[in-house]
Amino acid sequence: MSTAACPPTNTAAPSAAAFAAALLDPTRPAPAGLQTHNGSDPGVRFNVYRNNVVAALTGALAASFPVITALIGPPRFATLAHAFIAAAPPTAPVLTAWGEAFADFIAAFPPAAGYPLLPDLARLEWLWLRAAQAADAPALTAPALASRLAAPAALLAARPRLHPTVGLLASPYPVVSLWAAWQQDPRPAPLPSPADLPTGRGEPEQALVVRTGGTVAVVPIPPATAAFIAALAAGQPLAAAAGAADGLDLGLSLAILIRHEALCAWD
């Protein structure tokens, strides 16, 4: 790290780059330039730092994805987390903002290939975390919307704006039920055989994720409502969004959005 007055090679401090590279790769030796008061191998002591990094990041990821951790079990989760840390480490010190890429990483992680619902479960957990931390904003209330609903022509051209906490999941797998079951009984469970897990045949599920009054809700919704909300999220006016969703119950869908405080403006 020193630039001026370069000391002899054997006493130079390791660069941060060399230190960091050795930190993240246990097959490398400890960086040169370390010393110990008793002449013992600095590698053993350097391993404390290596362990701290992995333990801190694995713990942070497990805290963000508790259902994935419980479903596959801590040892498998550690394997997965270590691979993710190597591939996509955090870029900033706020660890609750790290993990958006985890679902896609699981989808491409060969040992998890027999469990195709895990990526969508991770997406749901990420939406939950995001909803818990998104900006506060006043939600539209039913009375505030009453006058709008009384003017149908203007209503159809309106663009309801979703609350900053809103997330939407549409999965070919019953991950919403799986997530909800774990909320009821949050215990580590043995990983079921792939044959025992729903494979997606005829059991798609959709959820609206939204923070209401300080609590994040995961609300199961019909497929057409999910398509409708996705169109609103893309900025479509109400009529176009409703038209994009086959078999939509517009009244029910709006009621869900209003009841869960999922709208914050009506432009």
Add this chain to the structure above:
Amino acid sequence: MHPAYLQPSRPGPRPPARVGIGLKPQHVAALLDRPADLAFVEVHAENYLVDGGPRLAQLAQIRARYALSIHGVGLSIGGPGPLDAAHLDRLDALLRRFQPAWFSEHLAWSSHGGRYLADLLPLPYNQATLNRVCDHVDQVQERLGRRLLLENPSTYVEFAASSMTEGAFLAEVVRRTGCGLLLDLTNAYISAVNHGRDAWDLIQAVPAAAIDELHLAGFAEDRDAAGARLLIDTHGAPVATAVWALYRRTLAAIGPRPTLLERDQAIPPLAELLAEAARAHALLQAATPGPAPAAAPATPASATRVGHAVPAPLLGMARTAAWAPGGSR
């Protein structure tokens, strides 16, 4: 001449020299329901750098009842690269909103090349590091408009390139930047044991007037390659007997200081933390000049147990076989 906000004797309310604890999510409800006799609580800044939601709302409720210390772990003040301007901006917004009594950070580095390494990494103590740390401390204090408390680290290795002691290094940072010190007595003890030194050397080397806060925590014990004691800073156990002794000696030498009990692993029930805080409170009272000290609250029976040694690193050892069904633990 340092700006007015760096003067240690600046006016305005400062928490009394009493005891605080680290705020853990599982204790928030109890601390709000039945306010505890705590001078302050401390939180890690990075846990609250979110846009909104219940976590910030809870901190606002806590702040309404307790003084607050905000402790950063991610600024990488000792890092070779420039400080993360976006991170500083977010810290500034947090400090403006919650107006803590102190903001502290570490004499360490934690980011490099766009990666956050999630640990407090050691620095060689030489002129090049000193210049860099002082530059960064100056930048932080200027950006935040407040005095930073810099914490001495726990370390496991030393550098052949070090040319000064940790105490001399910290004293020089204080002299050049006007920052204050957060003296972590557990870190002082851990580093002293790990490097065959006397913890008292550090405490004597730093300017007592700059010490605005003390930290106490527990550690785990391991062995190095030669079988010598290697203490690991876990914040996962009660304060050890040797650290209580160092605390007593420090208070006698520098006088009472606000003191934080840190616990970040193996979090016990709140009552247990408060009992440990009461023990620190009794020692603070005994070290406080003036009227006879109040009766000491009950103290825990034993504070000598330490945690488990940390297992070997696993990074890069990922199995590639497909997962098989079956037990998860």
